[in-house]
Amino acid sequence: MKKTAEKVTIIGAGPGGLATAIALRKQGIDAHVYEKARDLRPVGAGLGLMPNGLRCLDAIQPSILNTLKNSGCQLQKTTLKTISGETIRTNESTTMAKYGQPTVTIWWWRLQQILASFLPPDVIHLNHRCIDFEQNENNVVTYFENGKTAQADLLIGADGANSVVRQKLIGDGEPQYLGSMSWRAVLDYKEELLPPDEAIIMKGEKSLFFIFNLGEGNMNWIAQKVLSEASFSSTPAETKSRVFKEYANWNELVQKVIEVTNAERILETPICQRLPLKQWSYGRVTLLGDAAHLMPPSSGQGTNTTFEDAYELAECLGNCPDLETALSTYDKRRIQRTAIIQTRSAKEEEFQNWLYDYDPKSESRLKPWQETVTV
Template structure:
């Protein structure tokens, strides 16, 4: 049972990987949590993810034993390869994260990760087909409103509803995400090719700002992801998506073209890459944000989900070990905003992202001063420490 008497129950909006991990962390602290998801079914979203030591150590703290299951379901990466679109190899780098930070670089299908996280929760706390529309704060509760006209009361509302968060819209009112100047395409398919040894990741680049990445995600599947600079963020008509990717990446070293050809057109997801400027505060009253709803970032460092796990761990622990809700949420904001801003800034810096906001632009520029190895130590040595009472 949570020590914080003001919080006995919570509602999580969104059964993405951030919401599910947060629900596991809250239950571990004795908080009665219910998860509401707008989708009618948890379907594969055609994506793969890379989990890093900070994310894996956090998941292990939340649900001991989970990393073994994830490694079995995914593919620990032993080598990363960088190639030019002509086929020329730029480098082949053995992956040393396991030796340095105690956990591997692990690639996994997004849907397997979601299934595994959901398997650690009672099925009856995940409510599908519940689209959150709005909320109203009262002194001792929050009233959450859904599209099916259902309303529910809770002690705490946690918006884990992604980059287009409805909870953030009401809480912060900061408008739509901003386009980062890149279009992306991605898919997960079964694919085998002798040029793609197991447990390796490939990034192939051109000098025109295009990139094609191929990841072994385990079980005979690969995740491919392509991106290119584009001033125009408009999407192709559905029936033209595959031919567009084929055209943009035509003539690239194999197996790029073979992979696109082998991907059923309906499995290719086309998206503009977007982010938002960091917030000064994620919490007001009895409502807070987590994961992409709080800190959507460009995926150059692969840290969106990894940092969402950190958010969930810390939020649950601050809630459980603080005297009251206000203190818990203040500590959560103080602890998380600084760290995630640095990661947002570093991700933006790698992507050569330009911002009008001078405060954040300065933070992005400061990131040039931290070298890669210092940054990796700071990032991957994240310690999901055990909180003591009334911390």
């Protein structure tokens, strides 16, 4: 019998919730995942899995890594181009040689499917939107919008950027807008647009445009632009014409990639962060992934640090003498490291905005560079 927790409720079937459920079940803990979506549909965009995240998945269950490597794309090179399409340089990927793991790009949905396939189907409860929870010294009860409840020894909020669990536990409001909007989409892979193992990065004055393969016949683009106010399109067609407008004077590749994208597939997202917390765990409730440490994508670490959380939380629950020690050890192992990564990623975003916002006609150009994020 586990002294830490026998039964665990996890909110969210994203990369964090699912990887944690796999890791906990391997420790003999009866972990159940509750997800608000009605089904696991093809949603989200592409993301990059880096050596630190891949190593944690490997430690959780080695066969996950092989499946991911076969399904996603192992990047070999990155080409940097100007907005008019001239190549500045091509860098060979060094992650394998330096860190023993490649960089794998994959569709968020495929990652979700692969992780879900390592769990018994009856432990993933779809159409369960968490709305509240109550804890006492013996257990924690989670309430769902559909009227159902779940009782467990521990509740893990892995419910992403707008976490309901975090709101109830910490109550620190909405994520903070960092001054850039992003548009992302997955489309069918076309070799005439992109070599199979290469990522293309184009940098304009206040904008970026990335294109990379995701494996299994899919590719992805990410556009990011410095915009002082977050603003949203009202229809998919409006989103697509907005991206066309924002990237109007960019090269033919960018125009083609946007043109062949189904407007319904374009995700329009503000780049946000949350400030690092001093404590994630209170009583029988803790946080994990974006819910605990939402960070901007500049260092590509959102999902990777989430897998670090999953591995460490399972280690703590599997090896500590009691729940209180397990959760305080988890906080100790994770908060400082993720706060450093959050702060550095946010500084990179702030720095780029300060750099590119310089305008000789505006008084704000005289504002000095200020470091506003503290660990």
